[in-house]
C-alpha cells in the first residue's frame with residue numbers, strides 16, 4: 412500500500428528515517444533529524460542557486476517549463492495577452508482574481524490618481540548626471556520613495572500594504588519616463604488622468620510641445636501586451652529578491668528597489684539590452700555563423716536564449732514575435748531583425764543549443780520592439796521593471812500573509828579556515844598575500 416512518505420537510509424549509521432512527502436516535496440528541515448551522533452548538527456540539503464528548492468507556496472503564477480506553459484492565476488498567458496489589459500492583469504496578480512467591472516473601474520481610478528510624484532522627487536532626479544543610466548535612476552528613486560511615505564514601514568497593516576502597492580504601480584511609470592527624459596535633457600512631462608496606463612506612459616515619454624500626445628493605437632496595444640507578458644514570472648531572481656528583502660519587514664519601496672536591482676543584471680532583465688548590443692556587434696548576416704561558433708566555444712553567450720525553467724520554449728517569446736511583426740508594420744522593419752532571425756534559425760538547428768534545450772526567451776525580440784518604439788537601449792531594463800512592479804508586489808503581499816514565512820536566511824557550507832590565532836601585523840611579512 413503506497414504511503415506519502417520517503418524512507419531514507421543513512422548508510423553512515425545504518426539508521427532509517429521516514430519523512431512525509433506532500434505536493435511532491437519533502438521539507439528540508441525534516442532532514443535535520445538525520446545525524447551521525449549527538450554532536451552532529453544534522454543533515455542539510457545543499458542547493459546553490461535554488462535549482463531544486465521550493466522557497467514558498469504561491470498561487471500567483473504557474474509555469475510548466477517542459478511544456479512551455481505560463482499562467483497568471485490559472486489564466487493562460489496567451490488569453491491574457493489577447494484579451495486583457497495591463498491594469499486588469501496587475502489586479503489579477505495582486506488580488507488573485509480578475510476584477511468585476513466595478514472593481515476594475517475603482518482600481519483604474521486609484522492607480523490613475525497616484526501617478527503624480529512629490530515635486531522633491533523631480534528635484535532629486537534632476538540631480539543625476541546628464542548621462543545617468545535610467546535603470547540606476549529608477550532603482551535609486553524607488554528606494555527614495557520610502558522617505559516620502561514613512562507610514563509604509565508599518566508592513567503588518569494590510570491596508571498600508573495595499574496603499575503602497577497602488578502607489579508603486581502608479582508611480583514607477585512616471586519615474587521611468589522621467590529617467591528617460593532626463594537622459595535626453597527634455598523637460599519632464601506630468602501624467603494625465605484622462606489617458607489610460609500605457610497611453611499615459613507613452614505621453615510622459617514622448618510628448619514634446621503638442622497639447623496632447625497621440626500614441627499610434629497599434630503601438631499602444633503592443634506595449635500593453637509586452638507589459639502583460641512581463642508582469643510576473645514566479646520565483647525568478649528579482650521576485651526572490653523582493654520576497655527575501657521583504658521578509659525582513661522593510662518597507663516595500665526599499666524591497667522593490669532591491670528587486671529592480673536584481674532585474675538589472677544581464678542574466679535577468681538586462682538581457683534585452685544585452686541582446687541589442689549583441690545584434691549590433693554582429694552587424695551583418697554573414698557574421699552570424701562565426702558568432703555562433705564563438706558562443707559554442709564558450710566565448711560569450713547567445714543573449715536572449717536559454718532559461719532556467721523553460722526547457723521547451725518560452726511562451727512569451729512566441730507572443731512577442733507576433734507583436735514584433737505588428738509593430739514593424741507601423742514603424743518599418745528593424746534591420747537587426749534579420750540578424751536575430753538568422754541567429755534563431757541556426758541556433759534552433761544546432762546540436763549545441765538543441766541538446767542544452769536552449770530556445771529564445773522573452774528578451775530575444777522585446778529589445779527589437781522597444782527600439783522600434785524609439786527607445787534607447789538603456790531604457791530596456793526599465794521597460795521590464797515597469798510591468799514587473801505588479802508581480803513583485805503580488806509576491807511581496809503573498810509573502811506578508813504567509814504564516815509559514817520567516818526572515819529568509821539560508822544556511823551555508825563553511826569551507827574556510829579552521830580556528831586559528833590572530834597574527835600580529837609585524838609577524839605577517841613573507842606570508843602569501845590573499846587577494847581581497
Ligand code: CMC
Nearest residue numbers: 678679680682712713714715716717718719767772773774
Ligand atoms: N548561450 C550559450 N550557451 C548557453 C546559454 C546561452 N544563452 N544559456 C545556457 N547555455 C549553456 C551553458 O553554457 C551550459 O552549458 P554546459 O552544460 O556545457 O556548461 C548549459 O547551457 C546550461 O546553462 P546554465 O548556465 O547552467 O543554465 P541556467 O539555468 O543557470 O541559466 C540563463 C539560465 C537564462 C541565465 C542562461 O540561459 C543565460 O545566461 N541566457 C542568456 C541570458 C538571457 O537571455 N537571460 C534572460 C532570461 S529570460 C528573462 C528573465 O526572465 O529574466
